Amino acid sequence: MSIDLTGRRALVTGAGAGIGAAIAIALAKAGADVVVHYAHSEAGANSVKQQIEAGGRRSLAVQADLTDSAQATKLVDAAVEFLGGLDILVNNAGHLVGRATITETTDERWNEVMDVNIASTFFTTRQALPALAESEHGRIITMASLAAENGGGAGSVVYATSKAAVVGFTRALAKEIASKKITVNAVAPGFIGETAFHETFTPGEAQKNIVAGIPLGRAGTAGDVADVALFLASDLSSYVTGQVVDINGGLNFR
Template identity: 35%
Template sequence: EAAGQRAVVVQADISDEKQVESMFDEAVEGFGTLDILMNNAGVDASGKPVAELPTEIWDRAIRTNVYGPFFCCRRFVQLRSAAGGKGKIINVTSVHEDVPNAGGADYDCSKGAVRMLTRTLALELAPLKINVNNLAPGMVLTPFNQAAIDDPDLLEEQVRSIPWKRAAQPSEIARLAVFLASGDADYVTGATYVMDGGLMRNLGQGA
C-alpha cells in the first residue's frame, strides 16, 4: 500500500475447503476479480523415515501441500471460467518433486503430486487461456531454512552440492514468478522452472 497498491490480507488454513472458499470470497469482495493465483503455502518434511512416519504427519503434509493447491486451483478456475477465461496459476513445488530425500517421503510425494496437478491443469485449461506453471526452487533463504541461516557451518554444508555454492534469495524466486504472472509468459504453460543453482544437474537429475 505504501507503493500505491492495495492489498487484502486473509488468514486461512488452505487444508480446509470451507476456509479456502471464504478466503476467495473475501479476496473477490476486495478486488472485484482475481486474475493470478500463486500457491506458495506449505509444510516442510518431517524428517521421519516411512517406517516411523505417523499417519497424522503424512495427512498434514498431503492436506496442506496437495489439497491446499487443489482447493485453491479449483476455486480460481471456477471464478475465471465464469469471467470468460484467461488467468495465471503458479504452483510452488520444489526440486524434491524429482529428487528423493530420505526422511522426506511426506514432503517429496506432496510436491510430486502438485507437479502432476500443474501439468494436468495446463491441458484442461488451455481452451480457457489459463496458464499453469510450476516453480521448483532448491534451497532458499527463508524461514524454511532458518536453522541453516542461523548456523554458518550448517549453511556451508548444505550448499556444498550446489554448483553456485549458495542458496537462493527470495527475490530471485519472486522475479521469475513475476514473469510467469505477466503477459510475457502467455505462451508458457505446463512447464516446471527449476531454480536451484545447478543442484539437480550436479546430482544427475533432469527436469
C-alpha cells in the first residue's frame, strides 16, 4: 500500500541534512508540498528544495535559529503563508552539541542543549497549532532518541535529558490537543549510521561496537526514520497518538 499525501502541506525543521532531509524528501515523494527549515546547512537545504521541486512539488527553504522564539514564530508564519496552511509539522531540529560529564557541563552548555532540542520544539509547535487545528489531517511528529530511554553514550546526560523532555512533551500535548483531531507522536532513532551526528560525536571503533550489538545486524539509515515519519504523517496513523516509535534494529526494547 502506497502512502498518498497529495495536497498536504508540511514543515520539516532541521531538514538541510541527514534525517530531516530524508523526511522532507519522503513527504514530497508522497505528494506533499514541503517547507525546508535549516539553521546552518544552507547548501543542503537548497539541494533538498531542488529535489522536491524536481519531483513536481512546491518547496521553500527558510533559515531560522529555533532556539529564539521570535525566529521560530517567523519560520512558521512564513511556512503557513507559502503553503496556504499547514497539515504536518516535523520537529526534527536538534543537536548533541558536545559530549561532557555532568561536572564538566556549564550552565551555558546545559541551556544550549536544552534550547536546541526541547525549547525549539515547543516554540515551533506553539506557533503552528492554530494552522494545524484548521487542517483535517493535523499531524505533529517530534524527534526523541534511544538516549531518552537508556541515557545515551558517555557524556550525554544533558542530551538524554532533553530528549526525555521531548517524550514528555509529546505525550502531554497529544492529550491536550486530541479534541482538535491533531495527532502527536515521536520517533526515537537508535544508531543511525552515515550521519553528521555520529561522524562528529562517535569514534569509528565505537560505531563498529554499537553495530555489532544490533540484533538486525546493521546500522539504521535516515531512510528508516523517514519511513516511520511518513506513516505517522499519513492517514494510516489516524488512530495513533501520544506514542513513541523506536527505530533501533532491536538494540533496545521497552
